[in-house]
Amino acid sequence: MKLSPTWLREFVAPKVDDRKLADDxxxxxxxxxxxxxxxxxxxxxxxxxTNRPDAMNHYGVAREASAIYSLPLQWISPKLPAAxxxxxxxxxxxxxxxxxxxxxxxxxxVTIGSSPQPMVQRLASVDQxxxxxxADASNYTLWEMGHPTHAFDLDLLExxxxxxxxxxxxETLKTLDGIERKLTRDDLVIADANKPVALAGVMGGFDxxxxxxxxxxxxxxxxxxxxxxxxxxxxxxxxxDASHRFERGADYGATPLACxxxxxxxxxxxxxxxxxxxxxxxxxxRQPLHIxxxxxxxxxxxxxxxxxxxxxxxxxxxxxxxTLEDYGWSVQVPSxxxxxxxxxxxxxxxxxxxGYDKFENRLPSYIGSVIELPDAAKDAKLRTSLLALGYDxxxxxxxxxxQDSAKFSPAAAVELAxxxxxxxxxxxxxxxxxxxxxxxxxxxxxxxxxxxxxAGNIFERDGEKVxxxxxxxxxxxxxxxxxxxxxxxxxxxxxxxxxxLENLFAAFDLPELRYAADxxxxxNPGHSARVIIGKGEAxxxxxxxxxxxxxxAAARKLRQEVFVAELDLDLLYRHSLRQPRYSALPRYPxxxxxxxxxxxxxxxxxxxxSAVKKLRxxxxxxxxxxxxxxxxxxxxxxxxxxxxxxxxxxxxxLREEEVAQWSAQMIQAxxxxxxxxxxx
Numbered sequence: 001m002k003l004s005p006t007w008l009r010e011f012v013a014p015k016v017d018d019r020k021l022a023d024d025x026x027x028x029x030x031x032x033x034x035x036x037x038x039x040x041x042x043x044x045x046x047x048x049x050t051n052r053p054d055a056m057n058h059y060g061v062a063r064e065a066s067a068i069y070s071l072p073l074q075w076i077s078p079k080l081p082a083a084x085x086x087x088x089x090x091x092x093x094x095x096x097x098x099x100x101x102x103x104x105x106x107x108x109x110v111t112i113g114s115s116p117q118p119m120v121q122r123l124a125s126v127d128q129x130x131x132x133x134x135a136d137a138s139n140y141t142l143w144e145m146g147h148p149t150h151a152f153d154l155d156l157l158e159x160x161x162x163x164x165x166x167x168x169x170x171e172t173l174k175t176l177d178g179i180e181r182k183l184t185r186d187d188l189v190i191a192d193a194n195k196p197v198a199l200a201g202v203m204g205g206f207d208x209x210x211x212x213x214x215x216x217x218x219x220x221x222x223x224x225x226x227x228x229x230x231x232x233x234x235x236x237x238x239x240x241d242a243s244h245r246f247e248r249g250a251d252y253g254a255t256p257l258a259c260x261x262x263x264x265x266x267x268x269x270x271x272x273x274x275x276x277x278x279x280x281x282x283x284x285x286r287q288p289l290h291i292x293x294x295x296x297x298x299x300x301x302x303x304x305x306x307x308x309x310x311x312x313x314x315x316x317x318x319x320x321x322x323t324l325e326d327y328g329w330s331v332q333v334p335s336x337x338x339x340x341x342x343x344x345x346x347x348x349x350x351x352x353x354x355g356y357d358k359f360e361n362r363l364p365s366y367i368g369s370v371i372e373l374p375d376a377a378k379d380a381k382l383r384t385s386l387l388a389l390g391y392d393x394x395x396x397x398x399x400x401x402x403q404d405s406a407k408f409s410p411a412a413a414v415e416l417a418x419x420x421x422x423x424x425x426x427x428x429x430x431x432x433x434x435x436x437x438x439x440x441x442x443x444x445x446x447x448x449x450x451x452x453x454x455a456g457n458i459f460e461r462d463g464e465k466v467x468x469x470x471x472x473x474x475x476x477x478x479x480x481x482x483x484x485x486x487x488x489x490x491x492x493x494x495x496x497x498x499x500x501l502e503n504l505f506a507a508f509d510l511p512e513l514r515y516a517a518d519x520x521x522x523x524n525p526g527h528s529a530r531v532i533i534g535k536g537e538a539x540x541x542x543x544x545x546x547x548x549x550x551x552x553a554a555a556r557k558l559r560q561e562v563f564v565a566e567l568d569l570d571l572l573y574r575h576s577l578r579q580p581r582y583s584a585l586p587r588y589p590x591x592x593x594x595x596x597x598x599x600x601x602x603x604x605x606x607x608x609x610s611a612v613k614k615l616r617x618x619x620x621x622x623x624x625x626x627x628x629x630x631x632x633x634x635x636x637x638x639x640x641x642x643x644x645x646x647x648x649x650x651x652x653x654l655r656e657e658e659v660a661q662w663s664a665q666m667i668q669a670x671x672x673x674x675x676x677x678x679x680x
Contacts, residue, residue: 002036002043002126003058007144011062011076014069018042021065029352030055030064043125053248054336057146067317067353076145078260080274081267084108087276089154089218094165096283098188099200102164102222103255104279105263106154110134110272112214119265134210134217137265139241146336147221147251147258148242150198151266154216156208159193162220164200171196174206181236188228190220201229201246202238217266221259223252252286253335289333293346296327301347303362306354314353315346375573379455381507382472389500391451391474396434398456399424404433407552408522411460427459427466431473432522432564436548436556439475443559449478455569470569474500474545477562494527494546497563501531501545504567508575510542514606524549533571543567590621590648593663595670596678598640603673608643611669617662619654622646640678643670 005018014021022032022044030052034045046061054060059076066073087106093099114120115136123130126143130136134151142148167173167183173196174180181199183189189196197205201224210217229246233239256278263274293315299305311329315322321332333340340346351359373379383393401423405413409429419425428434431454442450455472480496483489498515505513510533519528528546532539545565553562599608605625612623627642634640645666647659667677 001046003046004043004125006040007058008062011074012066012071024068028068050248051339053245059145067314078264083274083276090161091279091281092163093283098225098228099164100223100284101255102281103259105219105259106275107217107272108275110217110270112212133269134266137262141261147254148245149221149258149262150204151210152208152218153214154218157192163191175203187232200224202233202243203240219259219262221255223250249338251336291331293331294328378573386453391453394452394454398428400428400433405429408432414459414461414466429458431471435473435475451476472567472569474565509578519544522549522552542571586650588653590646591654591659593645595643597675598638599675601637615665619647619649621648
């Protein structure tokens with residue numbers, strides 16, 4: 001929001017320039033995010049936190065400046081003429097939950113016209129459009145002291161009274177924006193004797209608004225329940241300056257002052273006279289809160305002793321009333337400071353206005369030792385490995401849509417009671433939707449080569465219980481090797497991603513790790529796989545990875561091939577990190593043997609590797625597929641594979657007959673899988 005430093009100086013007069021004032025307010029927690037204009041036209045772009053509605057106006061910020069600079073604050077004291085006669089107008093509060101206090105004043109004989117130019121200029125400085133002297137007076141008061149008010153054409157109110165009640169089913173109200181709104185019993189309305197005339201705390205009614213023909217005015221100033229106003233504004237899709245304040249908590253004690261201030265401004269600009277006194281109806285009296293503030297606790301929390309004079313000066317200039325006690329003070333909290341509830345809140349006020357920069361820099365005392373989290377080393381290993389592989393770490397929201405939850409996971413989702421939107425209505429059951437969104441975000445902004453990873457939790461519902469599971473997700477698209485003068489680019493494919501995963505798995509002692517081709521349906525068949533560890537009943541799926549199915553990619557408007565992997569960290573972290581071991585380089589030469597076999601397409605290298613491992617050949621150092629060939633004289637449904645075995649002993653030179661014997665055993669084992677030896 002925008003505030004004018006010139007307007008602020010009407011209430012307090014610090015002897016610093018506007019830019020220094022902005023810096024000092026920011027250091028005290030009343031943030032000035034930017035400065036625009038120069039001289040009398042300068043404005044502060046304020047970022048006021050939601051717990052400080054009292055500072056969302058010029059007078060509230062001036063109060064802060066008064067405490068910062070230890071200067072007197074010029075009070076808002078409306079000067080009204082003597083009232084004529086008594087008024088018979090009544091205010092009734094039926095809904096005491098939604099409205100605790102409602103204050104009104106009657107003005108008669110007012111001339112509606114333009115506001116004085118100084119007021120128009122003040123409103124324009126904070127981006128407010130002048131309407132007429134009555135509406136502008138209400139708006140001016142809002143930006144001056146922060147309390148919303150409203151002016152009704154008194155002659156358009158029926159029955160000589162205002163009733164604050166819940167709407168009745170079927171009632172309608174045309175608001176000031178010209179929209180006819182259907183009301184329900186959940187809506188709190190301001191009504192005359194027969195009909196609603198305003199949506200309480202949100203917007204006034206069109207049929208009772210001030211016009212050029214208005215002569216008699218009812219000024220209202222009230223306190224409405226923040227939750228009630230918030231629900232109404234959201235239900236009707238409205239957000240106004242009034243609802244913004246009421247939703248965060250208005251000042252219960254400000255209703256008479258705001259009402260009188262609006263009356264003063266209208267009478268000054270449009271003439272007329274007061275009828276009767278203030279009509280102040282209180283449905284729920286509010287007792288002031290008293291908090292104990294102990295000197296010893298101030299010293300303990302802040303780490304240094306503040307003098308009594310400084311404490312009293314800061315607290316009293318913020319509007320708190322202090323009563324001296326043996327232990328310190330009993331502090332009465334003003335009605336506008338809804339954020340102050342405990343002693344620690346008062347100590348925070350002392351700290352920020354004393355100046356955080358004035359406290360000595362030192363570490364807090366600590367008795368104990370630093371305890372590393374159980375999986376810290378494993379987390380660090382994964383992160384450093386992925387960063388070394390060229391991945392960048394990301395963080396996304398833990399919310400996804402119901403559609404994505406159903407598409408990317410069979411688990412039941414945890415529904416949000418108050419979702420941000422339909423696209424973020426459930427807790428994520430998979431990290432892949434968020435990863436695809438982040439990849440799409442980068443692609444749509446011209447970043448064609450992207451590698452990302454995110455570690456986090458997913459949430460699965462099992463009846464009334466919610467399971468929180470650790471996952472890590474990798475996403476990659478573009479070139480594995482960028483093109484240059486010496487070589488063409490190499491596009492990323494399934495095998496590059498598989499290699500990255502193998503790099504990660506190599507850091508762990510994983511039993512019986514193998515790959516299976518039947519991945520989830522959102523992966524592209526033939527370009528994806530599952531990672532399985534264990535055997536028999538102990539078999540579990542550790543990860544799934546591969547290319548996202550083209551249909552899924554097209555639906556998400558991904559314009560190039562995208563590869564993702566999702567790993568179950570709960571399963572991975574059950575296994576310890578592999579400890580590096582040193583072994584001397586062998587003194588004796590290695591012997592290689594190649595075997596060319598023809599196999600059915602259904603036979604995978606995992607099957608061959610398992611068959612050879614069962615032979616338990618101590619001198620077999622490695623067994624890998626060197627080449628694969630299809631076509632030519634190889635029958636359909638089969639393929640040729642060149643297998644390479646390396647034998648070596650750390651104690652002696654191997655003899656030819658030994659290698660021949662081991663080779664024969666391997667050939668026999670591979671033929672047992674249906675393989676046909678072409679050459680050896």
